[in-house]
Amino acid sequence: MRPEVREALIAKLTALADDEVILAHRNSEWTGHGPILEEDIALANIVQDELGHATLWYGLRQALDGSDPDRLAFFRDAYEYRNCELVELPKGDWAFTMLRQFLFDLYETLWLEAAQHSTYQPLAEAVQKIMREERFHLQHTYAWVERLGLGTEESNRRLQQALDMQWGYAQQLFVPIPGEELLVAEGIVPDLAPIKARWLELATRHLQNSGLKLPINPGYQPTSRAGHTEHLWSILAEMQSTARWDAEAKVW
Amino acid sequence: MPVKYGVPSDPDYTERLAEFEARIKRGEKIEPGDWMPEEYRRQLIRMISQHAHSEVVGMLPEGAWITRAPTLKRKMILVAKVQDEAGHGQYLYHAAETLGVSREAMLDALLSGKAKYSSIFNYPTLTWADIGTIGWLVDGAAIKNQTMLAACSYGPYSRAMVRICAEETFHHKQGKEMVLLYAKGTPKQRQMAQDAINRWWWPALMMMGPHDKDSPNTEVLVRWGIKTKTNDQVRQEFINEHAPEILEAGLTLPDPDLRYDEQTGNWLHGPINWDEFWQVVGGNGPMNKERLEARRRAHAEGAWVREALEAYAAKQQKTAVAV
């Protein structure tokens, strides 16, 4: 692998993993506080899967540059994280969390399907594993969007509010990272443009069938994963507090 | 379906009670629909719903550390563990529901403060080592009880407990692994582990409930095969297993009177501070109010979600009928 391709792949794997870590963090804030026991359990499944996916992506990076996944997760500062801003937004109400999960799961499922035939074998193998779980996530959140959208006036209003807030942020999922075109050219990762077209089509259809309106003004659309919301610092301060508390600790 | 809950004023009560107790003696399971004394049902609902509430409230002290877990693996394990607690609450509510009490009613009893749950969850989790210690000691104590209850005479409770025991063993092991690791770790880790043991040891011993002489329910519960051991028996088993292991790990226990008794093979403990126990049971533990408030908030904030899905289902049914 040429050094510039390798560098780009490391950056891409980091971005994929960081998305999962931060989204898992937000979702895990619900554990013990869900609207009903069954859904508390359901979301905790998603959190575990996401942490598993992060571990896989960091693991692929480790194979390339030897970096330790826990060092990456717990000892990088906010300006070194490469997650999208959508996943940083506070968990909000159940509608906010379910909608974000739906938008993200749909993107991830489509991306994974396109990445199945990656020329980079370790990535293709990870995709197979992750895709199984992601298909179920999507079924789950697809069902939730439909039910909240068509449930009561209040649930529809809350879901619409979430959509108005998130739609612009979600577009960042389809912004390539610097150097991604090298990876696409090598067939290592799929081109995001056709994935975005498909995502727009499917998301729009399901959201509209669920009684929602796409916002006319999409709002702020982040363009670089080097930038973050004002929440990331606090997320990391909390998330890394134990790991950084004892600088001498070798194992936890 | 006619369900029979017998009361002593029934003409055939004595006869049926004898048959019922004979069934339990033979090791048969009592199933929903079978005749049972109303008192058996009442005791079961009390115990099972308290047990379910304990699982659900028990998610809170540990859940608070998910976002602060120090590695990805520990985070994943902790999410799975707290999730299991939700699952165990779920299984237990199911067992109680088979006795004709609704989950709505049970939750109402919890949230209104009428129902009790295990007092141990009214203590705060102050450091990460509390997570390991809860797994090792609190789950260790819980497993002792649950293993006993898996042999319980009421089918649905027994089945829930068998499932819970199978899942719970990892809770105990992951906690023990952590504490042993920290006991051999850096000075800060060691200190954190010792501090956690100091704070959780006595509350863990209190988990089995009052001494047998102060436990009025025990006799009937044992006779009807709901419990098969007394509080003191279970407590002794717990100490015999855990005390030597903790000492072996190089940690100390906060009981100056603790000693091994050659004659009985038991580890004998000093006096338990039952005043503290009854204070916490009575609502005056450090976290009673916060725990209940957290449950109330989640319940209230989830109300519109539950209504929305009910409304969706009603609309779907209407459409289905119309088609």
Add this chain to the structure above:
Amino acid sequence: MDTQWPRWEVFKQDTPSKPHQAVGSVHAADPQHALLTARNIFARRPQAVSMWVARADDIFSWTKEEIAEGQLKAESHEARGLQHPAKYLAFRKTSHKRSMTFVDYVGEVEATTPEEALRKAQATFTDAEALAWWLVPAARVFKSDPSPQTIESWFAPAKDKTYKQQQYYATIGAHVSKHKVGRGVEDEA
């Protein structure tokens, strides 16, 4: 008044050669939601290849004791909006042994009333003594998608979640195995 949603009994099949078994229940709003929820609750660990759900209210149940006492009459099927004749799925419990499951699926019968379904099930499935019966109208049972892709997506990933198994932590505790006598659920293994 609060709603915790209706209760659905869950039947889990561990492997293709085993029957569906009653494992517990979930609270869910509608059939599809109940199936998704059943998967979330009861497939957190292996094994599973298929799940069925049925509203607890749609299940007709009898224990051996009830049958012996002639308490056969179920609520009329009209009251539950059932067609007749109808197919019923029969589930049976045959052992008092310690277990985490209740009744096992044994097969189908066709009948005009739940009582007739019970009698037919008793006459058809005679290989073991029944301690309890559940008869469930087939039209009220909802099943997970049997396609390989769904099985792979719903049930296979649990096998990789090894951190939920106590063996994952096997490096410790071996020296205290003597303390473990009589605990756990050895008869389930």
